[in-house]
Amino acid sequence: MNPTIMVVEDEPAIQDLIQINLEMGGYRVLTHGSGEEALKHIQHELPDLALLDWMLPGISGVELSKKLRADSRTKSLPIILLTAKGAEEDKLKGLESGADDYITKPFSLRELEARIKAVLRRRAPELTEDVIDVHGLRLDPASHKVSGFGKTLSLGPTEFRLLHFFMTHPERVYSRTQLLDFVWGDHVFIEERTVDVHIRRLRAALSPSKHEVLIQTVRGSGYRFAKD
Amino acid sequence: MNPTIMVVEDEPAIQDLIQINLEMGGYRVLTHGSGEEALKHIQHELPDLALLDWMLPGISGVELSKKLRADSRTKSLPIILLTAKGAEEDKLKGLESGADDYITKPFSLRELEARIKAVLRRRAPELTEDVIDVHGLRLDPASHKVSGFGKTLSLGPTEFRLLHFFMTHPERVYSRTQLLDFVWGDHVFIEERTVDVHIRRLRAALSPSKHEVLIQTVRGSGYRFAKD
DNA sequence: TAAGCTCGTCACGAAACTGTCACGGTGCTG
DNA sequence: CAGCACCGTGACAGTTTCGTGACGAGCTTA
Numbered sequence: 001m002n003p004t005i006m007v008v009e010d011e012p013a014i015q016d017l018i019q020i021n022l023e024m025g026g027y028r029v030l031t032h033g034s035g036e037e038a039l040k041h042i043q044h045e046l047p048d049l050a051l052l053d054w055m056l057p058g059i060s061g062v063e064l065s066k067k068l069r070a071d072s073r074t075k076s077l078p079i080i081l082l083t084a085k086g087a088e089e090d091k092l093k094g095l096e097s098g099a100d101d102y103i104t105k106p107f108s109l110r111e112l113e114a115r116i117k118a119v120l121r122r123r124a125p126e127l128t129e130d131v132i133d134v135h136g137l138r139l140d141p142a143s144h145k146v147s148g149f150g151k152t153l154s155l156g157p158t159e160f161r162l163l164h165f166f167m168t169h170p171e172r173v174y175s176r177t178q179l180l181d182f183v184w185g186d187h188v189f190i191e192e193r194t195v196d197v198h199i200r201r202l203r204a205a206l207s208p209s210k211h212e213v214l215i216q217t218v219r220g221s222g223y224r225f226a227k228d
Numbered sequence: 229m230n231p232t233i234m235v236v237e238d239e240p241a242i243q244d245l246i247q248i249n250l251e252m253g254g255y256r257v258l259t260h261g262s263g264e265e266a267l268k269h270i271q272h273e274l275p276d277l278a279l280l281d282w283m284l285p286g287i288s289g290v291e292l293s294k295k296l297r298a299d300s301r302t303k304s305l306p307i308i309l310l311t312a313k314g315a316e317e318d319k320l321k322g323l324e325s326g327a328d329d330y331i332t333k334p335f336s337l338r339e340l341e342a343r344i345k346a347v348l349r350r351r352a353p354e355l356t357e358d359v360i361d362v363h364g365l366r367l368d369p370a371s372h373k374v375s376g377f378g379k380t381l382s383l384g385p386t387e388f389r390l391l392h393f394f395m396t397h398p399e400r401v402y403s404r405t406q407l408l409d410f411v412w413g414d415h416v417f418i419e420e421r422t423v424d425v426h427i428r429r430l431r432a433a434l435s436p437s438k439h440e441v442l443i444q445t446v447r448g449s450g451y452r453f454a455k456d
Numbered sequence: 457t458a459a460g461c462t463c464g465t466c467a468c469g470a471a472a473c474t475g476t477c478a479c480g481g482t483g484c485t486g
Numbered sequence: 487c488a489g490c491a492c493c494g495t496g497a498c499a500g501t502t503t504c505g506t507g508a509c510g511a512g513c514t515t516a
Binding site: 156 | 471472473
Binding site for chain 2: 472473474475476477482483484
């Protein structure tokens with residue numbers, strides 16, 4: 001599945017330019033001309049990244065960012081802001097846009113793609129399609145297959161997503177709540193203990209190749225994917 | 229839990245920029261437009277760090293800083309001041325007011341984050357996720373792992389928090405009451421002698437790698453984490 | 457439509473953890 | 487060296503947390 005990028009930009013020329021370019025780069029692009037439109041759309045579908053123009057009619061990009069950050073469902077949505085040199089410079093006096101998540105116009109499309117890639121890698125590494133291999137446990141996001149020491153392992157969709165998340169975020173404890181947010185999606189109302197059940201199912205699915213030891217319980221905190 | 233940062237800044241544009249950026253950096257951000265607002269909020273909730281603008285309508289950042297230093301509850305709250313100009317007199321006043329650090333505008337967001345991280349590391353190291361290593365005893369907050377000379381050590385939740393606190397506050401004696409406050413939480417009613425029991429359990433957990441000698445008893449005062 | 461699969465929830469029991477106590481040892485003080 | 491305060495230690499019961507088997511609902515496939 002290609003990453004979906006939501007572009008909010010009121011200038012049609014720039015809209016097209018970005019859209020065409022990103023689609024050529026293999027992304028799925030949703031374009032909106034205003035913040036209101038974007039907010040409406042986002043109720044139905046959560047993109048993997050948002051590219052917002054700083055200056056927008058109605059809700060500005062900054063306000064939109066704030067709104068997105070305020071809602072728990074979109075709290076962790078990666079955002080890149082397009083800021084223009086010139087008029088906005090005054091508002092930003094005292095601050096340079098030295099952050100990773102800001103791009104100042106004019107920018108090259110090459111730079112745009114590089115930034116998007118960097119942000120996605122940092123914020124949502126599970127969206128890349130690289131094959132991951134840890135101690136003989138191999139997961140291929142593209143073909144949706146998992147094998148342990150060459151032998152195919154069979155796991156359900158949820159277990160696959162769970163394992164995919166763990167393998168792209170190893171050596172770190174995640175609480176049940178965090179796992180629900182990241183693996184199930186943040187708009188679901190599911191009992192925390194349900195995570196336990198899927199952990200169990202995942203362990204069972206990995207047991208033929210003894211890889212279930214990689215799924216570790218951290219009592220009082222959550223679960224962890226790690227060696228040892 | 230992510231560190232909470234209170235931002236007091238009256239300029240909305242800068243407010244937004246800081247807030248968005250810090251949230252992307254993984255912090256929880258509380259924004260207030262005036263010192264009065266901030267003081268009110270702080271009654272309910274104590275942030276882990278305060279970022280104050282020097283120039284504010286009403287109570288200025290410096291006055292606010294002094295007030296916070298005067299109250300015992302906020303006395304040890306790390307403070308960073310945003311100063312408009314780099315005049316020496318301001319630096320002096322800023323440091324006199326008890327601020328831990330100051331940043332002169334214009335500054336980059338990268339610098340802001342670096343300063344925040346530095347102050348937190350100095351004032352509240354237990355909130356960072358840096359791996360701590362003392363004489364081969366290694367604690368990783370992110371993965372919740374502890375090892376002694378490479379060998380994994382197993383300790384319970386309370387012992388983990390206790391060791392984490394000790395390792396981030398070495399070479400200093402803490403009374404049982406202080407340990408209860410810092411490790412267990414502010415307002416718990418627990419027998420002081422219970423600390424002894426957990427010290428013992430921690431020592432037992434560290435004994436496989438002989439690191440229990442780092443946990444030292446200071447008769448009549450409390451306990452200390454130190455080399456020799 | 458029936459069979460098969462997956463999912464979320466629940467209840468039960470096992471295991472781990474916690475706080476407290478009593479006892480005994482240790483070191484300081486006079 | 488006796489008395490005392492302080493600390494280490496083992497045990498224990500109550501509680502919390504986690505693993506596990508079972509079950510029904512919903513969805514897909516044949």
